Amino acid sequence: MFMGKRKLQEDILSNKWYYSFMKRLSNLTISKPQKLSMQRARCASKETLSNYYIELGTIMTQNNLHDQPQKIFNTDDESALQTEHNPNRIVHDIVVKPQSVTSPRSSNVTIIGAGNAFGNAVPPYYVFPGVKFDRALLLDGTPPGSDGQCSKTGWSNSDIFKTYLENHFLKYISHDISATPLLILFDGHCSHVSLTLQDWAESKNIILFILPPHCSHILQPLDIGCFGPLKACYNREAQLFMHRNPGCKITRFNIGQMSCSPNQKGLSAQNLTSSFKKSGIYPFNPKAIDTTELVPATIYHKATSDEATESTMNHSHISQDVENTLNQPDQRNGPSQELSKSATLTIQQFEFTISAPKEHDILSDHDESNSQPLLLPLENMHPDI
Template sequence: MPKFDEIRESRVIKACAAARAVKKPNIKRIAREFDVPYGVLHGRIKYGRTSLCGRNPTNMALTKAQDRALQDWADYMQRHYMPLTPAMVEAYANRLITCAKKPRSPVSHMWAYRFIERLPPHKKLAPVRQKVKDVKRIGAEEAGALELWYNNLARVTKTLPPHLVFNFDECGFQPGKGKPQNVISGTEYRSDLPEAEHSENITALECIAADGSSIPPLYIFKGSTFQEDWFHASEQLPEGTITSVSKNGWINDDLALEWLNHFQKHTIDRVRPGEKRLLLFDGHGSHKTEEFITRCLNWDIIPFCFLAHSTHICQPLDGKPFLALKQHFKKENNELSFWGREPAGKSEFLRVITNVRRDAWGSRRILRDGFKERGIYPTDGTAIVKALEKEMPIFDDLVIPDYAIHGEKTPPPEFPSSSSVEATPPKSMEKRLKNYAKCANIPGIQPKHQRNIDRIFQYAEIDAERATIASDTVAKMAAIRTPLQRRKSKRQIKPLSQNGILSIKDANRSIATSALKRERTAKTKLRNAYKKQYGRSPPPSPKPLILPSNDAELANLPDSALFSIDTTPLR
């Protein structure tokens, strides 16, 4: 209320008090005496009217009780980590209006925003941007489990050089898909970039090391056979790049094993005698098969899996490396669409990805930063864990009453009869203890030998405990994986021809051979047409060029094998 209204209202109150003090007040005289309008004072005295500030507003969508209830409900919901959106506020308000005895018109869309603006300051409620996150990821982002994971990783990387710490993951590409970009144009002349309506996904398996190096990738196309158009201008790809096909363009168990063979081939020369390689990967089912893990252990590769649904904060490739690849790939698609006026398709992928990979990963720094920012190498997950702790809610401490003051003791817990855990020690442990007792009571044994016997039994006990833990772990994994395998048994993948892998070098060689066969066929048809037309065979032509299998054979060939001059006179 403005200041002058407050002053006038105070005078009106004093005038009303003076008028009520007498039986027959002279309202005009009292109004002039207190300098208040006659109509206002007359209405207050004769008709019992109140001031505007004291009346209930008639333009309120909700009553005071409804408005207060909605405020309390918003506070209650945010304290239980379910904050309301403006649309929810609008729905709740309309629900209150509908349930009232005298329903009014529903609130407007903007009413919810005005309601949020006039929330009481003491409730500390304000508009906040709520991010979308997978429910499994929310459960995985637990600081304690992540800190333990980093501690276990630190024990492994403590003795490993950076060139032996690897991370591999899949990255999906959609040829012909670009991104919005800013241009200089008028509104009436602006045109949009063409984009592929239906673009198949192509999966790239990339592997990088903590020193900034990488191995040649594996590209998986959707299909059952290889097409020559896919390998157009693919000679510039890194030496050793391989391709494959699958039913849906994704990785499967067989391709994961073939990629592991590819990894062994390109990293075995980095290892010295006694050294091991660390391979970090996500929890995809194809990475955790028995064959995959067994092959890793046989080749002195330490398989190390990220926590479930935590790769978005821990995996190096999911940071700058993949972000740079996708940004450059979309930029390249924009260039092709801008100048060619049609999106690049599947057949241009290998040609496009050559420049994309070179521009994105031309400097090793971006790959090294990927490991450093995620706390993988050097191993330090403090920043990641602290960031999660700030986002975690703070709960009140659990207070447990002390029953000792009542003279009672808490009884020990009883194991249920249906528990699968054995309450008695196994017979192997009893036999070990008996043998140890026999060795400890040997008469005349020297103290030195007794210490050695004690040490042997101590290590044997440790190994037995480790074996027990490992057995329980394997049993739990089998119990969890068995139903999953039953559910996935319906999904069958057709067997791939041979190993399903095709290198870029072999692909280009096959293309060249096919082209040579087509050329021979064309020459045969031309020779037959010549003979049919002229009744004789055409003059002999130079021998067809046969590509050698390697550079050594090419160097040993004489010049006459590569070049020849047709000396047949023209007729």
């Protein structure tokens, strides 16, 4: 405008100006912002991550795990595959409206995956919707060693997660109970929280470490670099299936077969090792997380003690197993005030470590920005629990 090339009444930021501007500044690019829920944005703060790495570093130092990547595992059951896939992008004429036939939407099929910092993956464990588990049909074409079961919704719960660890996870790892403890990191969703899991972990010399709530997108290795490629590869397999089988639809009986190759590519040794490194777990690096990931949390105020107390009173996502266990008297020694007091303290700690509800849960708006990571089993927990 100063040079007289543009009139005052004309638009200043025209398309010509934009393309010239992008051409001059080669360091700029175009990308679609990542969707971030309010809970994730609020809880992924510097204070939360600082406390998490202090706690994790202490545990790894005490148990000599800094140089034993084969002993550090991450397990997650947030990967849900649907019969209705997302079509890939295609090149087409501008006058044509592209369409892609997909299968009807039905219940989810959950895959529980696990892998360690050394790059070894545990065969997947499938949770199918339904009541009767037909192993021959549902697990046909799945990766070798795969197993699974059914649930009413197709989602995991505390009983399924415990069964997975006891009967499937331990089958495929090398763990000497009398040697160095095994560290398992997982999110604190209510489907994982169970007091009976603590006794099992102690008996197997396993440390269960719950990640900070709503921070799995930056701290959980499987979420960072494994499940994304898995789902992208599954969508391609589903698209090929629909092209090769006109008139057919994808059901829970062929999801296992179509997820075989995606699971092996998603949980590859390279993806696992790079994901553990990017999350700062192994090699242990508290500064591994890019500070730009924590910027959204700066717009939220810190929760006061009154807000934290109200959040605890109104928490609606405590595992039913925890409530039932705490309400029952000690069957061996009878009810005692000491047990009741210890159980009350335990439930308060569980309140602040339960992670973001998944798509099938109701989201709560309470502030968990000051939550601390919970180490299970708790050293100061009452021995009767």
